[in-house]
Amino acid sequence: MDGRVEESGHGCHGGGDVSEWKKVAELRAVAEAQDPAAKEEDDFALRRFLRARDHNISKATSMLLQYLSWKRSTKPHGFISDDEVRGEIAKNRDCMKGFDRLGRPLVYLYAARHFPVRRDFEELKLYVTYVLDKICTRLPVGQEKFAAVIDLGGWGYSNCDIRGYLMGLEIMQSYYPERLGRVFLIHVPYMFMAAWKVVYPFIDEKTRKKFVFVADRDLDATLKDAIDASELLEEYGGKLKLQC
DSSP states (O other): OOOOOOSTTSOOOOSOOHHHHHHHHHHHHHHHHHOGGGGGSOHHHHHHHHHHTTTOHHHHHHHHHHHHHHHHHHOTTSSOOGGGGHHHHTTOOEEEEEEOTTSOEEEEEEGGGOOGGGOOHHHHHHHHHHHHHHHHTTOOTTOOOEEEEEEOTTOOGGGOOHHHHHHHHHHHHHHSTTOEEEEEEESOOTTHHHHHHHHGGGSOHHHHTTEEEOOGGGHHHHHHHHSOGGGSBGGGTSSBOOOO
């Protein structure tokens, strides 16, 4: 998770709903009693877990404890190194450049560069975590969410990876709650909708609202409405040069 801004050991709130922060304190007390590792998470992290479970302390505690267990097993050294996912990095499927108009860091994902027959599933799982951690390090102070553009141009059945998609969703929804701000799906081929129908039921209701399918005729206006031209990649009509 992000670095902590220390104040009495748990972070400086800098405003916010008083009743919500009281629930965060309650969540912390309950979670730390069951797993001392919860002390390493700042109050903003706990608030994200709380919000993801509609401020239900019991459900948020369960979610947080599962995250702490996953974190120990997946990132025993605290991070995923480049060497652990070098094979996935070489496929050049993502680009992290620019910010949207709300100050959220952007990640561009190129779906047609993924071929499930060529991937190692365990390495792919680590790579998803690696990418999520990397985008979170770009979050400005005061910003907790990121935005994504998923380019499906050229996507075909050879790129379809339902198991991989579901795994990515599971990691994001379970271990990075309240991090996703918005996802634009662009250049969407008709055949992709068959895969989407399989994946859609596994997306929680809050997250579903964050996915936006953009028709080609609306692409320029939609992206420029959300992203200033100076922060948008040149290939999408912006002024930001691709240097990923």
